Amino acid sequence: MDEGLFLLKDGKGRAFLVRAKPGGVFHHHRGTVPHEAILEAGPGGRVKTHLGEELSVHRPSLEEYVLHMKRSATPTYPKDASAMVALLDLAPGMRVLEAGTGSGGLTLFLARAVGPEGLVDSYEARPQHLKQAEANVRAFWPHDNVRFHLKALEEAELEGEAYHGVALDLMEPWKVLPKAALALMPDRFLVAYLPNITQVLELVKGAEGLPLRLERVLEVGWREWEIRLPVAHPRFQQVGHTAFLVVFRRWKAS
Ligand code: SAM
DSSP states (O other): OOTTEEEEEOTTOOEEEEEOOTTOEEEETTEEEEHHHHHHHOTTOEEEOTTOOEEEEEOOOHHHHHHHSOOSSOOOOHHHHHHHHHHTTOOTTOEEEEEOOTTSHHHHHHHHHHOTTSEEEEEESOHHHHHHHHHHHHHHOOSOOEEEEESOGGGOOOOTTOEEEEEEOSSOGGGTHHHHHHHEEEEEEEEEEESOHHHHHHHHHHTTTSSEEEEEEEOOOOOOEEEETTEEEEOSSOOOOOOEEEEEEEOOOO
Protein backbone atom coordinates (compact mmCIF):
# COMPACT_ATOMS: atom_id res chain seq x y z
CA MET A 1 0.00 0.00 0.00
CA ASP A 2 1.10 3.58 -0.73
CA GLU A 3 2.80 4.68 2.55
CA GLY A 4 0.93 7.99 2.51
CA LEU A 5 -2.51 6.39 2.15
CA PHE A 6 -4.72 6.98 5.21
CA LEU A 7 -8.38 6.91 6.16
CA LEU A 8 -9.51 9.55 8.65
CA LYS A 9 -12.75 9.09 10.60
CA ASP A 10 -14.58 11.87 12.41
CA GLY A 11 -16.85 11.68 15.46
CA LYS A 12 -19.90 10.97 13.29
CA GLY A 13 -18.21 8.00 11.61
CA ARG A 14 -17.68 9.86 8.31
CA ALA A 15 -14.58 8.58 6.54
CA PHE A 16 -12.11 10.42 4.29
CA LEU A 17 -9.38 8.90 2.16
CA VAL A 18 -6.19 11.00 2.31
CA ARG A 19 -2.87 10.77 0.43
CA ALA A 20 -0.63 12.44 3.02
CA LYS A 21 2.49 14.21 1.77
CA PRO A 22 4.82 16.76 3.37
CA GLY A 23 3.32 20.25 3.07
CA GLY A 24 -0.22 18.97 2.38
CA VAL A 25 -3.32 19.97 4.34
CA PHE A 26 -6.51 17.95 5.02
CA HIS A 27 -9.70 20.03 4.99
CA HIS A 28 -12.64 18.96 7.15
CA HIS A 29 -15.74 21.14 7.55
CA ARG A 30 -14.67 21.50 11.22
CA GLY A 31 -11.12 22.65 10.55
CA THR A 32 -7.86 21.62 8.93
CA VAL A 33 -5.05 19.19 9.76
CA PRO A 34 -1.52 19.36 8.30
CA HIS A 35 -0.54 16.10 6.57
CA GLU A 36 2.60 16.00 8.74
CA ALA A 37 0.36 15.54 11.82
CA ILE A 38 -1.37 12.59 10.12
CA LEU A 39 1.97 10.98 9.20
CA GLU A 40 3.22 11.51 12.77
CA ALA A 41 0.06 10.08 14.40
CA GLY A 42 0.22 7.02 12.11
CA PRO A 43 -2.30 4.15 11.79
CA GLY A 44 -4.30 3.69 15.00
CA GLY A 45 -3.48 7.24 16.16
CA ARG A 46 -5.56 10.43 16.41
CA VAL A 47 -5.27 14.01 15.19
CA LYS A 48 -7.24 17.19 15.92
CA THR A 49 -8.27 19.89 13.48
CA HIS A 50 -7.37 23.48 14.35
CA LEU A 51 -11.01 23.84 15.52
CA GLY A 52 -10.72 20.89 17.91
CA GLU A 53 -12.52 18.11 15.93
CA GLU A 54 -10.86 14.79 16.71
CA LEU A 55 -10.23 12.34 13.86
CA SER A 56 -8.94 8.78 14.12
CA VAL A 57 -6.17 7.79 11.71
CA HIS A 58 -6.19 4.42 9.92
CA ARG A 59 -4.79 2.42 7.08
CA PRO A 60 -7.88 1.82 4.94
CA SER A 61 -9.12 -1.77 4.93
CA LEU A 62 -9.92 -3.13 1.47
CA GLU A 63 -13.64 -2.54 2.09
CA GLU A 64 -13.02 1.07 3.19
CA TYR A 65 -10.69 1.71 0.30
CA VAL A 66 -13.13 0.48 -2.35
CA LEU A 67 -15.98 2.51 -0.87
CA HIS A 68 -13.93 5.73 -0.76
CA MET A 69 -11.47 5.53 -3.69
CA LYS A 70 -11.98 7.60 -6.84
CA ARG A 71 -14.38 5.88 -9.19
CA SER A 72 -14.85 5.94 -12.93
CA ALA A 73 -17.57 3.29 -12.80
CA THR A 74 -19.55 2.04 -9.78
CA PRO A 75 -17.44 -0.59 -8.04
CA THR A 76 -18.81 -4.00 -7.13
CA TYR A 77 -20.17 -3.51 -3.62
CA PRO A 78 -17.63 -5.01 -1.12
CA LYS A 79 -20.14 -7.42 0.45
CA ASP A 80 -20.75 -8.83 -3.03
CA ALA A 81 -17.07 -8.78 -4.05
CA SER A 82 -16.13 -10.84 -0.99
CA ALA A 83 -18.99 -13.27 -1.70
CA MET A 84 -17.77 -13.56 -5.30
CA VAL A 85 -14.31 -14.55 -4.04
CA ALA A 86 -15.94 -17.32 -1.97
CA LEU A 87 -18.26 -18.45 -4.78
CA LEU A 88 -15.33 -18.55 -7.21
CA ASP A 89 -13.51 -20.71 -4.64
CA LEU A 90 -10.32 -18.70 -5.12
CA ALA A 91 -7.07 -19.59 -3.39
CA PRO A 92 -3.46 -18.35 -3.59
CA GLY A 93 -1.74 -19.10 -6.88
CA MET A 94 -4.90 -19.32 -9.02
CA ARG A 95 -5.56 -17.46 -12.30
CA VAL A 96 -8.72 -15.38 -12.71
CA LEU A 97 -10.27 -13.67 -15.71
CA GLU A 98 -12.22 -10.46 -15.05
CA ALA A 99 -14.36 -8.04 -17.11
CA GLY A 100 -15.01 -5.13 -16.90
CA THR A 101 -12.33 -3.67 -14.73
CA GLY A 102 -14.40 -0.51 -14.05
CA SER A 103 -12.79 1.29 -11.11
CA GLY A 104 -10.74 -1.74 -10.06
CA GLY A 105 -12.73 -2.52 -6.90
CA LEU A 106 -13.45 -6.16 -7.66
CA THR A 107 -9.96 -6.48 -9.19
CA LEU A 108 -8.48 -5.75 -5.76
CA PHE A 109 -10.57 -8.44 -4.08
CA LEU A 110 -9.54 -10.95 -6.75
CA ALA A 111 -5.86 -9.95 -6.68
CA ARG A 112 -5.71 -10.35 -2.92
CA ALA A 113 -7.48 -13.71 -2.97
CA VAL A 114 -5.09 -15.26 -5.52
CA GLY A 115 -2.08 -13.57 -3.92
CA PRO A 116 1.27 -12.50 -5.40
CA GLU A 117 1.80 -15.97 -6.96
CA GLY A 118 -1.58 -15.85 -8.69
CA LEU A 119 -2.78 -13.80 -11.67
CA VAL A 120 -5.75 -11.60 -12.57
CA ASP A 121 -6.28 -10.86 -16.26
CA SER A 122 -8.65 -7.90 -16.25
CA TYR A 123 -10.36 -6.59 -19.41
CA GLU A 124 -11.89 -3.14 -19.78
CA ALA A 125 -13.34 -1.56 -22.93
CA ARG A 126 -13.09 2.12 -21.89
CA PRO A 127 -9.63 3.79 -21.64
CA GLN A 128 -10.64 6.29 -18.94
CA HIS A 129 -12.01 3.53 -16.74
CA LEU A 130 -8.91 1.43 -17.15
CA LYS A 131 -6.63 4.37 -16.32
CA GLN A 132 -8.52 5.07 -13.08
CA ALA A 133 -8.63 1.36 -12.19
CA GLU A 134 -4.87 0.98 -12.65
CA ALA A 135 -4.20 3.99 -10.41
CA ASN A 136 -6.63 2.66 -7.77
CA VAL A 137 -5.15 -0.83 -7.78
CA ARG A 138 -1.52 0.34 -7.75
CA ALA A 139 -2.10 2.69 -4.78
CA PHE A 140 -3.49 -0.10 -2.61
CA TRP A 141 -1.89 -3.31 -3.81
CA PRO A 142 1.91 -3.43 -4.20
CA HIS A 143 2.12 -6.76 -6.06
CA ASP A 144 2.40 -7.28 -9.77
CA ASN A 145 -0.24 -9.99 -10.21
CA VAL A 146 -2.78 -7.96 -12.21
CA ARG A 147 -2.54 -7.62 -16.00
CA PHE A 148 -4.75 -4.81 -17.32
CA HIS A 149 -6.06 -5.15 -20.88
CA LEU A 150 -7.69 -2.30 -22.76
CA LYS A 151 -10.08 -4.41 -24.82
CA ALA A 152 -13.67 -5.66 -24.81
CA LEU A 153 -13.61 -9.21 -23.53
CA GLU A 154 -15.40 -10.54 -26.61
CA GLU A 155 -12.44 -9.32 -28.71
CA ALA A 156 -9.76 -10.86 -26.50
CA GLU A 157 -7.64 -13.79 -27.61
CA LEU A 158 -7.90 -16.21 -24.71
CA GLU A 159 -6.25 -19.52 -24.11
CA GLY A 160 -8.75 -22.38 -23.64
CA GLU A 161 -9.34 -23.76 -20.12
CA ALA A 162 -6.68 -21.43 -18.68
CA TYR A 163 -8.49 -19.83 -15.73
CA HIS A 164 -9.56 -21.13 -12.33
CA GLY A 165 -12.36 -18.56 -12.26
CA VAL A 166 -14.17 -15.89 -14.29
CA ALA A 167 -15.70 -12.79 -12.67
CA LEU A 168 -18.03 -10.61 -14.74
CA ASP A 169 -19.40 -7.20 -13.82
CA LEU A 170 -20.62 -5.61 -17.04
CA MET A 171 -23.95 -4.62 -18.56
CA GLU A 172 -24.35 -7.37 -21.15
CA PRO A 173 -22.41 -10.41 -19.93
CA TRP A 174 -24.28 -12.72 -22.35
CA LYS A 175 -22.19 -11.16 -25.16
CA VAL A 176 -18.92 -12.36 -23.60
CA LEU A 177 -20.21 -15.65 -22.20
CA PRO A 178 -19.12 -17.98 -25.08
CA LYS A 179 -15.53 -16.68 -24.89
CA ALA A 180 -15.42 -16.65 -21.09
CA ALA A 181 -16.87 -20.17 -20.83
CA LEU A 182 -14.17 -21.66 -23.05
CA ALA A 183 -11.41 -19.91 -21.11
CA LEU A 184 -12.60 -21.48 -17.85
CA MET A 185 -11.12 -24.74 -16.55
CA PRO A 186 -13.53 -27.69 -16.28
CA ASP A 187 -15.48 -27.88 -13.02
CA ARG A 188 -14.53 -24.30 -12.07
CA PHE A 189 -16.84 -21.30 -11.57
CA LEU A 190 -17.99 -18.24 -13.48
CA VAL A 191 -19.76 -15.62 -11.37
CA ALA A 192 -21.64 -12.63 -12.80
CA TYR A 193 -22.75 -9.58 -10.83
CA LEU A 194 -26.02 -8.19 -12.20
CA PRO A 195 -28.21 -5.42 -10.73
CA ASN A 196 -31.40 -6.41 -12.60
CA ILE A 197 -33.30 -9.67 -12.61
CA THR A 198 -34.06 -9.16 -16.30
CA GLN A 199 -30.28 -9.31 -16.92
CA VAL A 200 -30.12 -12.54 -14.93
CA LEU A 201 -32.78 -14.11 -17.15
CA GLU A 202 -31.03 -12.93 -20.31
CA LEU A 203 -27.75 -14.39 -19.06
CA VAL A 204 -29.30 -17.76 -18.23
CA LYS A 205 -30.81 -17.81 -21.74
CA GLY A 206 -27.41 -16.86 -23.19
CA ALA A 207 -25.80 -19.85 -21.47
CA GLU A 208 -27.98 -22.34 -23.38
CA GLY A 209 -25.78 -24.49 -25.60
CA LEU A 210 -22.58 -23.49 -23.76
CA PRO A 211 -20.65 -25.91 -21.53
CA LEU A 212 -21.98 -24.18 -18.42
CA ARG A 213 -24.28 -25.49 -15.73
CA LEU A 214 -26.31 -22.92 -13.78
CA GLU A 215 -25.52 -23.59 -10.11
CA ARG A 216 -27.22 -20.79 -8.18
CA VAL A 217 -28.59 -17.27 -8.21
CA LEU A 218 -28.42 -15.34 -4.96
CA GLU A 219 -28.37 -11.98 -3.22
CA VAL A 220 -26.03 -11.14 -0.37
CA GLY A 221 -27.79 -9.72 2.71
CA TRP A 222 -25.73 -7.49 4.99
CA ARG A 223 -27.69 -5.92 7.83
CA GLU A 224 -25.92 -3.36 10.03
CA TRP A 225 -26.95 -2.77 13.65
CA GLU A 226 -26.68 0.37 15.75
CA ILE A 227 -25.29 -0.35 19.22
CA ARG A 228 -25.57 2.57 21.66
CA LEU A 229 -25.73 0.88 25.06
CA PRO A 230 -28.20 0.18 26.52
CA VAL A 231 -30.00 0.52 23.17
CA ALA A 232 -29.46 -1.73 20.15
CA HIS A 233 -31.46 -1.99 16.94
CA PRO A 234 -30.93 -2.50 13.20
CA ARG A 235 -29.76 0.71 11.52
CA PHE A 236 -32.65 2.71 10.13
CA GLN A 237 -30.71 3.29 6.92
CA GLN A 238 -29.28 0.19 5.26
CA VAL A 239 -27.65 -0.60 1.94
CA GLY A 240 -30.60 -1.80 -0.13
CA HIS A 241 -30.46 -3.96 -3.22
CA THR A 242 -27.07 -4.05 -4.91
CA ALA A 243 -27.05 -6.98 -7.33
CA PHE A 244 -27.77 -10.63 -8.01
CA LEU A 245 -24.87 -13.06 -8.18
CA VAL A 246 -25.22 -15.72 -10.86
CA VAL A 247 -22.98 -18.78 -10.52
CA PHE A 248 -22.19 -21.16 -13.38
CA ARG A 249 -19.89 -24.20 -13.34
CA ARG A 250 -18.00 -25.40 -16.39
CA TRP A 251 -18.69 -28.86 -17.84
CA LYS A 252 -15.77 -30.94 -19.05
CA ALA A 253 -15.46 -30.84 -22.88
CA SER A 254 -16.96 -34.08 -24.21
N1 SAM B 1 -16.37 -4.37 -11.00
C1 SAM B 1 -15.91 -3.04 -11.26
C2 SAM B 1 -15.37 -2.42 -9.98
O1 SAM B 1 -15.48 -3.05 -8.90
O2 SAM B 1 -14.85 -1.30 -10.04
C3 SAM B 1 -16.98 -2.17 -11.88
C4 SAM B 1 -17.37 -2.60 -13.26
S1 SAM B 1 -18.40 -1.41 -14.10
C5 SAM B 1 -19.93 -1.60 -13.35
C6 SAM B 1 -18.60 -2.14 -15.67
C7 SAM B 1 -17.42 -1.91 -16.59
O3 SAM B 1 -17.47 -2.84 -17.66
C8 SAM B 1 -17.39 -0.53 -17.23
O4 SAM B 1 -16.18 0.10 -16.92
C9 SAM B 1 -17.51 -0.81 -18.73
O5 SAM B 1 -16.76 0.09 -19.52
C10 SAM B 1 -16.95 -2.22 -18.81
N2 SAM B 1 -17.41 -3.04 -19.95
C11 SAM B 1 -18.66 -3.09 -20.47
N3 SAM B 1 -18.71 -4.03 -21.45
C12 SAM B 1 -17.47 -4.58 -21.53
C13 SAM B 1 -16.90 -5.61 -22.33
N4 SAM B 1 -17.63 -6.24 -23.25
N5 SAM B 1 -15.60 -5.94 -22.13
C14 SAM B 1 -14.86 -5.29 -21.21
N6 SAM B 1 -15.34 -4.29 -20.43
C15 SAM B 1 -16.63 -3.95 -20.57
